[in-house]
Amino acid sequence: MDSIVIIGASGHCKVIIDIIEKRNEYIIMGLIDSYKTAGENIMGYPILGNESLIPDLLNTQKIIGGIIAIGDNWVRSEMCDIIKALAPTFKFIPAIHPNAILYNNLHIQEGVVIMAGAIVNSGSTIEAFCFLNTKASLGHDSIMHPYASLAPNVTIAGQVEIGAFSAISISATISNAIKIGSHTVIGASALVLKDVEDLVVAYGIPAKKIRSRRIGDVYL
Ligand SMILES: CC(C)(COP(=O)(O)OP(=O)(O)OC[C@H]1O[C@@H](n2cnc3c(N)ncnc32)[C@H](O)[C@@H]1OP(=O)(O)O)[C@@H](O)C(=O)NCCC(=O)NCCS
Known part of the structure; x- marks a missing residue:
């Protein structure tokens, strides 16, 4: 199974973790969050750090992409633009x-x-x-x-x-x-x-x- 990350570690993230676990199509390597502390754990998954880690996770940890779990529509788009600029090969999966x-x-x-x-x-x-x-x-x-x-x-x-x-x-x-x-x-x-x-x-x-x-x- 391919590995992914979830970006945003608040309430939406918990719902999306549940969806990904139930579908059993991807391994969740961890969570990306700009505000929470790296090492903190949510539903068994560690916060890895902020979005600047994504290029390295693609290159060395072999994640294929992930999903943005941010409820505010505009803030979700801003994060998407940041990730597309940082890591053009990042694959945005649906959940x-x-x-x-x-x-x-x-x-x-x-x-x-x-x-x-x-x-x-x-x-x-x-x-x-x-x-x-x-x-x-x-x-x-x-x-x-x-x-x-x-x-x-x-x-x-x-x-x-x-x-x-x-x-x-x-x-x-x-x-x-x-x-x-x-x-x-x-x-x-x-x-x-x-x-x-x-x-x-x-x-x-x-x-x-x-x-x-x-x-x-x-x-x-
Ligand atoms: C649209 C929305 C953001 C407006 O909220 P707001 O900015 O606080 O509302 P306003 O400043 O326009 O409020 C003015 C008045 O209308 C009332 N009001 C606010 N939303 C109302 C609504 N949807 N229907 C009827 N009255 C409403 C307020 O209580 C306030 O009344 P008051 O003057 O007697 O105190 C809010 O109604 C809403 O829908 N929030 C999102 C809720 C949601 O979907 N949450 C789950 C997301 S997953």
């Missing part, structure tokens, strides 16, 4: 829980995480580095652009488009054929019945724009 339900005819790109109980319906595309959290469902023929995320229990109808970096918060519902712009946050438990523009926070029933946001603003 798909064995108890996720995936219909036929899907397109799932690199670095995607799909957690337990999530459902992805036929004809959908999940572009690179998207996260689908526990029990989120994505309807048929939908598309999530890179670094978009669905929080737990989100329900997305068919033919929905979710823009890059946008976060759909816990228990939100999006009706059919809706387009969500990029860098937008749909708040918890919102009901989205109309398209939502780029770079806004929207919530409520029905969801309305609450305020504008800037690229990279914190939302978790």
